[in-house]
Structure formats: C-alpha cells, structure tokens
Amino acid sequence: MGPRIALLTRDLRIHDNPLFAGPDPVVPLFVLDPRLGGLSANRQRFLHQSLADLRGTLRARGADLVVRHGDPVAEAIRLAGRTGASTIAVAGDVTAYAQRRERRLRAETVRHRIQLEITPGVTVLPPGAVRPGGGASSYRVFTPYFKAWANAGWRGLTATPANLAMPAGIAPGDLPATPAGESPDAVPGGETEGRRRLCAWLGQISRYDDDHDDMAADNTSRLSAYLRFGCLSALEVALAARADDSPGAQAYLRQLAWRDFYYQVTAAFPRLSTQPLRPAADRDWRYDDDALRHWQDGLTGVPIVDAGMRQLRAEGWMHNRARLITAAFLTKHLGIDWRPGLQWFFRWLVDGDVPNNSGNWQWTAGTGNDTRPYRRFNPVRQAQRFDAQGVYVRRYVPELKGVDGPAVHQPWRLPDAVRRGLDYPGPLESHRDEAVWLRA
Known part of the structure; x- marks a missing residue:
C-alpha cells in the first residue's frame, strides 16, 4: 500500500481529524484555488494564519504541510502520481463547489486507479445521517431535526497522532504571504x-x-x-x-x-446562496442603492442597526442577535432583497460560509426554513430588550457616546433613502405595536 494524500479543505487541525487516521504514511495537502481567493480579505487572512499554524504542528510531528496553487483535483492527482499514493482522502462537504470537487475527484481517481475516501469531520453528524420520514432527503424544520440529531449515534473522536510518517523528498511549497485583511480587530486564525x-x-x-x-x-x-x-x-x-x-x-x-x-x-439544496427555498416568498423586492449603502455603512439612523454593521466592519464578526436585527431591518423594514445583504456579510465575516450565512439570511427574509416567514422584528424594541442601557450601541457608534441610558436607542438623523424604506407596507397583523414606530 502506498501513502495517502490527505486533501485538507475546511479541516485545518490535527485533533479529531479522520484524514490522519490509520498507520499508512500520509501526505497533508492544501491547494489554494484562485477561484476562491478574492471572496473575502478577512477570511483569506484567517486561512493563511491557520495554514501557518498547521504547518508548525505537522512539522512537530515529523510531517509537513504541502501547499500547492491551482485546481485541487488536478493537484491531488498529480501529487498522488509523484508519491505513488494509493488513496486520496477528503472530508465530505455540502456546498455546490464542494460537491463538484467531489464528483470530479471520483471520476479522476477511477481513471487513475486510485481509491477515494470521503471522511466525516466538517459537522457533528454528517448530512443525511438522519432523515425525515416520507422519503424526503433533508429536514425542513429544525425542531424534529434536533430531536433526531440529539438521539443519533455520533462517531467517536479520532485519536490525535503523536507522530506522522510522511514520504521523503516532497517539496512542501511556500506558504502565501498573509494579507492584511479589512477588519483590524478580527480574531487570529489557527488551531x-x-x-x-x-x-x-x-x-x-x-x-x-x-x-x-x-x-x-x-x-x-x-x-x-x-x-x-x-x-x-x-x-x-x-x-x-x-x-x-x-x-x-x-x-x-x-x-x-x-x-x-x-x-x-x-x-x-446547494444553491442556497442564490435561490430561495420558498420561491413564493421571494417577492418583488425594492432595489434602492442609497438605502443599501446606508445600511452597509452603518448610517441608517437606527442605532442598534448601525452598531451591528460597524461591528461587522471592525471585527469581521457580529453578535448573533445583531445579525438577526440588521438582516431583518434590510429585508423586512427596507424591503430590500436578501441577496445583496448576504453578499455583504460574505465579504466581511471571518466565519462566513454558505450553509449558515445563507440559511440564516433566508430564514430572516422569510424565504427559507422559518415556520413563521412573515414575522418581523422591531429593532428599537429588540435594542431595549437586549441592550437595555445602550452599552453595545455606544461601543460601536461613538457619535452617541454622550447619550445616556436607553435613550440612545431612538432613531436619529434618518437618511431620506432609509426613511422611504420604512414606509414598506409589510404585514403587521401580529405586530401592531410596530406600526407606530414604522410610521414615525
């Protein structure tokens, strides 16, 4: 048996990594695909920091991280040929990009008579491990999924190798220079x-x-x-x-x-970033570049929304409650299509990925898995409840530091583009108390 190519993707760690299981020599490989390189400077920085950290960890265990640039499938096949590898192993993933990669790997490994091993490791429970009744491929509602998920048998943790055998003579390749990123206060990468x-x-x-x-x-x-x-x-x-x-x-x-x-x-449903899960709810959206830009810049005049959007820029991260408030404000109050909002989050979020960013945006917009798709959130009431004294708002909106206590949550200096958006006549039947604020 020859060595195994461990094609790393979104599993940049040594602990509980099934790619490193087994006694055979292993060649850890990461391929920098230029098609993914320009999506987010914040994620690019985190990725490069994580690769540097992983290389140090692997070297301490007698191996190395082989870095290549180009098409992951072609580079994995090429390295397998040069090392005499009998297996290419990669973690199963779910995005359209990952599914295409896996299909191409299957075809190429068959053509080159190499075994392909798809390992778990990206999620707690692999997608498809639990399924609803009636032949459906996935759960559409969270609560029954959670019950099945909690009661399912989970795999055991993969042992962390103290040493890794790696064939000699493989040029590891240089790590790319770490980019500056866009958010000065983003967390550093690495296991x-x-x-x-x-x-x-x-x-x-x-x-x-x-x-x-x-x-x-x-x-x-x-x-x-x-x-x-x-x-x-x-x-x-x-x-x-x-x-x-x-x-x-x-x-x-x-x-x-x-x-x-x-x-x-x-x-x-791998098109989650662009296509609605519930097409009937993907209504006629407003397209207002000025209102969208005010939202992106944290200049809507609604303090809790502006605080969240400014935290996003500063940290490449946003508090989960702020994500809900800001996304709901764009889609339910301004009536703007969820896709530009999703893309703005993708640019800045260090944790941005297709399943969670897209799934949560669709949930908030009413086009996704929410069982109450017409629900709306009054941002002022949300702020009063979850930032009672305005500490969060003042942390990220310095213009309001002189406003004491909860008074900081009142809308201020609303731009005309945003004020027009507040006239969006969405359903208010279950939230009558919002009507006063929306028309103020």
Missing part, C-alpha cells in the same frame, strides 16, 4: 488559538443560556470562525457541551445543532 479559546469558553459555558442574547456582555463563544475553517472539530466541541448538564451548555449544544441543520439543508 492553536482555537483550542486556547475553546478551553477558556468551556470554563464559562454554563452562563450561555442566560447571557447569549446580552449584546453588551458579549458572553458568546466566538468560536464560529474556528469551526468554519475546521481549526476546531465540531464534534469535539459538541461532545464537551453534551458532557456538561448545565442549561447553558445544553443551549449551546442546540446552536451547534443549528449549524448541522443548515449543512443538511445545503446538501439537498
């Missing part, structure tokens, strides 16, 4: 940093149920970028949460199930 943060988070996870919606306290894990790039194993994080019976840990476990939920949705 080492991710595990440090995970350890700290598990010490306070019991508070999550009480604090996760407190925007000022910011008591969330901030592990999403490390899960998105696989610097942390989603299974390892989920097992740690499941072992803690506190309400906080169980609430956090539910959030990890939401992540898996959107992965199984995307596996069945």
